Amino acid sequence: MTEASTISNAGNELIETLRALVGDGGVLTGETVSSRYPGYFMDRIEADAIIRPRTTEEVAGILKLCNAAGQPVVVQGGMSGWVRATQTKPGDIVISLERMAAIEAIDPVNRTATVQAGVVLDTLENALADHGLTFPLDLGGRGSCQLGGNASTNAGGMRVIRYGMMRDQVLGVEAVLADGRIISSLNQMIKNNTGYDLKQLFIGSEGTLGVITRLVLRLRERPTSCNTAIVCAQRFDQMVSLLRHVDQGFGGMLSAYELIDNSFFVVNTGNGSHAAPLPGDRPYYAIIEMLGSNQERDAEMFETVLGKAAELGYFDDAVLASSEAQRQQIWSIREDLEHVVREFQPFYAFDVSLPVGDMERYISEVTSRLKARWPEGKIAFLGHMGDGNLHIAIGAGGPDDRHAVEECVYEPLRPIGGSISAEHGIGLEKKSWLDVSRTAEECGLMSEIKRLLDPGNILNPGKIMDLHP
The missing domain is CATH 3.30.70.2190 (Alpha-Beta Plaits)
Incomplete structure (x- = not known):
């Protein structure tokens, strides 16, 4: 039995309907799906198909069809994330924004850029050079990460201490809801105090509330x-x-x-x-x-x-x-992470946030917990100390010890009000530890927002939290 033939008749019918919407070049199936590089810290791509729209309207059409069919959808950008927020399974359909890669406008007077979500971070930065401007988000995946993914994960990086997170650098967002409605809030002003700031619903939501298709970004003068x-x-x-x-x-x-x-x-x-x-x-x-x-x-x-x-x-x-x-x-x-990934095996990577005043004590406690259980285990700390963000690399334990290793890292955050994720998000990797950083009431409200915007639970289902009937 071939890989393609494992798709149900209903699934094949939906894929063919989507092919009619986006064209033959917009649909990948079979080996062209499974052979794709899945990105950092993510298992192989196991979706039934990858749909590659070119416009917001095509995204809307895809979601409207998938919502009506109850079809789970996973949105993928540059796949440079570390928490498996874009992980797929058989039966999923992927929406890849790779063909929505246009820089639509650079406005030097108002210092904004309007871009499609598939634009790579480095591509925008290079385009801004001739205008004497910069988009100052800077992170290791700059050559592959896409701006829509940066927004949906609220990316951080090296310059947060000066310019803030992605959330602080987005002026406007266009997003498509699960039922195909287009929410176009492409504000171009720094100040716009007219009710709810709807873009913030989608920034940091990891594709669980809507698909970001276009953005208006705040630019800064390029340092010389x-x-x-x-x-x-x-x-x-x-x-x-x-x-x-x-x-x-x-x-x-x-x-x-x-x-x-x-x-x-x-x-x-x-x-x-x-x-x-x-x-x-x-x-x-x-x-x-x-x-x-x-x-x-x-x-x-x-x-x-x-x-x-x-x-x-x-x-x-x-x-x-x-x-x-x-x-x-x-x-x-x-x-450069190549050497530490090679030497720290099995390799675990963590991304936490805590007050700078608690860092020394936290580093000591995590190290003590780890060494008490695995005396030969390896551990290293690095990160954006200026904004309270530590990254932790660990090589300890065996294939069945992930939870025990995570416990060493996450439990010391609980009494100091720290965050299990400073900038990488939750995805699948961290959702079982969400209660360390979020109260039951907060998690309940997040679930209510998810049900309101995606009642069929088709958008990145199972990421961040599990919805219960």
């Missing part, structure tokens, strides 16, 4: 200076004091403050990896970056502020990048 340093310290309180010092001293130009612990630093500067700009014997490292508008003036400020920090004992040693090549070398230590 960049100063970067990596520092090391013996104590965590030095890292905390240094964060406050540079944030104040740079006068609003601090754009990144990335923590790296010794375990991650040593793995990524070991044999066959990246050159170590600093000795590998300190417990903590931080990458600091300041973006501005005058390289000579800003470099002087950068050195002065860090010089004062050194006098105050906020770090032990530092290297300042003197070229773009050196800057890239420094950042490669933070952004």
Whole structure:
């Protein structure tokens, strides 16, 4: 029996109806589905078909047909997520927005861009260069992630400390509801206080409330200076004091403050990896970056502020990048995950958020819990310390120990009001731990909103939460 023949007659009939709507090139089935690369931390694609619309109207038509048939739909963008929010199973139909990849307008006067949801983040950034503008969202998947996916997961990244999350950078959204209704709220103003901000329903909802098809994005003036340093310290309180010092001293130009612990630093500067700009014997490292508008003036400020920090004992040693090549070398230590994924097996990745003042105690407790159960287990911490976001890499246990490993990471968040997901979302990966960060009343209200907008539960069913009758 071939793969295609396992689809039911009703499923085949629906797929053919969808083919008539989007054209032959808009429908993939069989091997062209299963052979596709499924993205990070996601199992193979097992959907019956991938439907690739070109317009919002086609998305509306697809959803109207699927809703009437009770057909589950999973929306996929660049598939660079880490929580299996776009995971599929047999019987699903995928809506891929890859062909909705037009940058419709760049408005330099009002500093906005109107884009289709399938535009890749890097593609937009490159298009903005000639206009002297930037869309400052910056994350590791910048070369593959799509802006609609960035919005539906409320992406974060390295520059949240200065520019905020994706939620803070979206002015307007066009989305299609489960029944095919188009909600076009393509606001282009920073201030628009006219009732409910409907776009926020879809930002961060991981495709469970509607399909984002177009966005209006807030642009910023493109920085023309960049100063970067990596520092090391013996104590965590030095890292905390240094964060406050540079944030104040740079006068609003601090754009990144990335923590790296010794375990991650040593793995990524070991044999066959990246050159170590600093000795590998300190417990903590931080990458600091300041973006501005005058390289000579800003470099002087950068050195002065860090010089004062050194006098105050906020770090032990530092290297300042003197070229773009050196800057890239420094950042490669933070952004390259290949070596830690290879050395930490079985590999688990976590993304949590908590108050900066609780970080040192949290790091110690998670490490103690893990080592008490698996003394030979490996653990490393890194992340966007400037906005309270820690990423945790763990190599411990066996194939049946996932829950026990997760317990080491998530339970210490409960008493301090931390979040099990700072920027990656919930998907399938984290929904069993949602009660750590959300009350029963909050979860109940989220379920009510889901039922209101998607009563048939066809949009990304089973992600974030399970709906019960």
